[in-house]
Amino acid sequence: MEPTELTAGDFTEHSDPFELFRLWLADAEKTEINDANAMSLATVDEFGMPDVRVVLLKGLDEEGFVFYTNFESQKGQQLLAQHRAALCFHWKSLRRQVRIRGTIAPVAEDEADEYYASRPRGSRIGAWASQQSRPLPDRETLENAVAAYERKFEGEEPSRPPHWSGFRLTPVQIEFWHDRPFRLHDRMRFDRESETWRKTRLYP
Ligand SMILES: Cc1cc2nc3c(=O)[nH]c(=O)nc-3n(C[C@H](O)[C@H](O)[C@H](O)COP(=O)(O)O)c2cc1C
Numbered sequence: 001m002e003p004t005e006l007t008a009g010d011f012t013e014h015s016d017p018f019e020l021f022r023l024w025l026a027d028a029e030k031t032e033i034n035d036a037n038a039m040s041l042a043t044v045d046e047f048g049m050p051d052v053r054v055v056l057l058k059g060l061d062e063e064g065f066v067f068y069t070n071f072e073s074q075k076g077q078q079l080l081a082q083h084r085a086a087l088c089f090h091w092k093s094l095r096r097q098v099r100i101r102g103t104i105a106p107v108a109e110d111e112a113d114e115y116y117a118s119r120p121r122g123s124r125i126g127a128w129a130s131q132q133s134r135p136l137p138d139r140e141t142l143e144n145a146v147a148a149y150e151r152k153f154e155g156e157e158p159s160r161p162p163h164w165s166g167f168r169l170t171p172v173q174i175e176f177w178h179d180r181p182f183r184l185h186d187r188m189r190f191d192r193e194s195e196t197w198r199k200t201r202l203y204p
């Protein structure tokens, strides 16, 4: 890949990891074919066995990174029990990676209500119909559940299911990685130190 404005430049000068993350996400929105906000979410189960799946980043503020899911799903149960997780973004079009580790807390009820209300009606009904991560005998069972909830909420706005909400990951560590020739990549890690961030360059 020829270096461009997006693939060259020195990100290692940045001192605010949130600001740098926002710049990289904005770049990725321009270059990824879809879902630039997709991130791998790593958790551990009650036996310390790792698990990982992709979710979408739906909010970012000074407290952290927000995503939405079913709290009774595998990830929901793992996050409620362990309160810790890691995220990984890989933007292939930019040859960039961001890794984030931190603590997990559910978002406030009103924050979840507001996001749920912004989703298409079909997705809101779907959140009721899907018993995410539990066995489903056949597709028809799911479609019947969707039809039943469509009848239940006919003529009204579906309320947010009590088991559907968001988690916020508050980072303690954020690492930025950028591809460089001959695998001699640039890596910069930020470690939270109460109100500030300590910055460390890492061997590739
Ligand atoms: C691009 C992409 C985005 C996804 N976004 C979400 C999401 O935001 N929330 C969610 O619950 N599942 C999302 N999924 C589905 C999850 O990867 C996963 O299959 C599901 O949440 C069940 O995970 P669990 O059994 O570990 O709880 C997404 C999948 C893909 C491929």
Ligand SMILES: Cc1ncc(COP(=O)(O)O)c(CN)c1O
Residues within 6 Å of the ligand: 056, 068, 069, 119, 123
């Ligand atoms: C099951 C599920 N829940 C939630 C989401 C989050 O995205 P949205 O709120 O835009 O549906 C996704 C995105 N793929 C998803 O697959």
